[in-house]
Amino acid sequence: MGGSGSVLPRAELSEYQELTFLSKQEILLAYKRFSELLPKEERRDARTARVPKGRILTLPELRANPFQHRICRVFSTSDSGDDSMSFEDFLDMLSVFSDSATSDVKSHYAFRIFDFDDDGTLDRKDLEKLVNCLTGQGEESRLSNAEMEQLIQNILEESDIDKDGTINLSEFQHVVSRSPDFVSSFKIVL
């Protein structure tokens, strides 16, 4: 597993196993990958160090993801607002995206990730940004205004139960629980 300081003590390992949905092997692999993101001097304290956002985004699992910035924002517990992630944040992220996470937890975090303005509801602007993330950055890959309107109208029709023009967490969780693709697509495995 590498140098002398880069091994997780057993107590910590079993505690992480208890607090996340990850298996022992997955936690060890996550620890290894996290240490690799740190510069050499900091690897001994990998558990307390924070990795800046730029380094996190070099991970292959995140670099092709259009939601990479939102993921870092949602899972980071950094007080300074620079979206840096500690090892525990990293584990949290992998736990939510793992195979064994419950649909409840996944949909909760999916809601947070899609809520671009962090106001607790998905309104039209959030949905517009979401669709633009899906279709790609670039002028020719965006939907036209009319199409966007039609699409957002359809989405709200399907999911907005109380017809207030926004989707709140319960409505989101309800519509996602009926979505057959959600659990299989909302998954990152190292």
Place this chain on the structure above:
Amino acid sequence: MSGLGAVAEPSGWRLGNRSSEVFLPEEPRAAAPAGFLQELPSYQSALRRRAAGGGTQERRAAPQGSAGLRAAEAGGPEQEGGELPARPAREYPLTIAEKRRLRDCQQADIKHLSGWKQWKRTSSKSLKKVLSEVKELSSYLKLWRHDIHSIEGKFGTGIQSYFSFLRFLVLLNFIIFIVMFSFVTLPSIISKYGIFNSSFAKIPPKNIEPHCTVYKPNGNKGLVYFYTYLKDLLSGTGFLEVTSLFYGYYTIDAAWFSVLRYNLPLAYLLATFAYLALSLLWIIIRSVEGFKQNLVHDEDQFQSYCNKVFAGWDFCITDPNAAQLKHRSLQYELQTDLEEERLKRKIADRTMKEKLRIYSLRIFINIIVIAVLSGCFYSIYRATVFSQENSSDVGNTNFQANLLVQYLPSIVITLANFIAPQIFSILIGFEDYSPAFEIRLTLMRCVFVRLANIGVLLFSLWSHISYCATDKCKACGYNYELYPCWESEVGQEMYKLMIFDFIIILGVTLFVDFPRKLLVTHCSCKPIQWCGLQEFGISDNVLEIIYGQTICWIGTFFSPLLPAIATVKYFIIFYIKKISLIHTRKPAAKPIRASSSNFFFLVVLLIGLVLAFIPLGISIAHIPSSKACGPFRSFNTSWAVVPDTINGLPTGLQQVLYGIASEAFAVPFFMVICLVMFYFVALAGAHKRVVEQLREQLVLESRDKLFLIRKITEAQSHP
């Protein structure tokens, strides 16, 4: 009262009490003023709970809206006594530090419980730990875990579902092989070679004309040309015919292991039923797993916009090129769906004259489709008849011609399976359906062609086998001269189909895909570049392997070792397809969703299985079993061994079994089942109505709330 913020007057609202109307704001409403929402009772209770369970290092930007508060509410620990089973800490959407605190709280709570409850909690916890360890270990045993993971990362979950399906078939065939081997082949081999003090009994059948029992398979005839072995290997005749591969080997009526009597005919039949039932059960369990979220509404869940937008992005894509492709395919999919919706509205506006024209065109095209199908079936029938007549011509020593004649039905079937889908995809263009329906209809037609071709082959074989002109023949019940052991013949046909299928897949990859790739990469002339690489058509590939699997299901009764061949075949096909995908294919521009494709694969597989029941049922119950070979010599049909065995059981059990099969039981049972079904349908209808009512109520509540907020705002701004 903090600042109320800018509340855009929702002027376009009509406030009435008729719940049937849907009120949508006519202008986009600004977010409701945060001030009032903070005083709502629901918010206050959430705050209280959060303060009890939360602490430092909270996630940033605690959302102000009521939604986020409900989320925080879920994070609070259970306060009302330790009676309610608290969820394990990891199921709460909190940071690890918060979960740690929560867990410590829960453990502190446990200390206040009685001893019994404490023990219950700790034991359930350790049980869960053990289960997760077992699950982790078993995930290592999964075949091709790493390969499928890398395919998923590069190509997305749609194509990955195909490879998972392939893995499922490998396992299914392996289990079927284990079942047939351990209950049929192993006892036969053990008793034939006399291992473990065993022996077998070969009772000559009574009341049968002697001419029916003559069967002389030409096994090893001594010195023959080398290519005879090759021919025998490819067509299942000669030395292969007398091995345990085919039905004719199991000419044993009972096997004796010391003093235990092993009823081989019964075991053979029951093993057949067992593997069919096992396949059915496994497929149904898998399809239910993927379909767990059941429908309360009538909407088409797979095509819903929410599904496409919220679950649209495959988070497991690691390759930037694949991501680019996914972006494009998502864009394409969304645009197509929106266009389709606009088209639907246009269709609804069609005039009567237009409708008449379209329907008559569709009827005409369906007639053409039926004509194409009949053409395929007839050519297969003729090819089978020709092949059967000419391959029993022993004087034909030309190796290649003989092999060609043997394989003629397989070749014709493969050609039909290739040409018919092309014709269908051209024809569907004229029928003016919506794109999604077009795809589905073409797919259904292709499925039907592939599966019906096998049926026609079997039907033509049977008509040949049961064709009886002379009285002597009628005494046996089947054409004893040409087919003394007709089950082996059918087994040989299935074996040939399977081998040929495998050769075709291998051949197409080697001789079509790779040269095409070489051409496209090295030759830059226009027509070749325009042709380009072929896409990895998931549906075509899936239909191919389902066709192979149906052959295996039908053929296992006649050739018990066929599942082993199928296992090896699919194992090799996995690697062939993987290499072909990575090197010679470009991914499909039109996306195919993982969930709907999983469901589609399993439905078509189920159709194949059900279609396999029919020929097997007819062979077992209707056509007289051959009297010259096989375990069912002393019975009229293969099924007859079951009533025979029942007659040998003790009288009490016999009466029970006869009672179950009689009308006095079946009719009341059927009526009870109908009543139960009716009850569930009524229940589902009632639930649907309740859900609709609750929805309307929610809409009204939300509007009431905002109305009240507006009124209060007005009242406050005009004191």
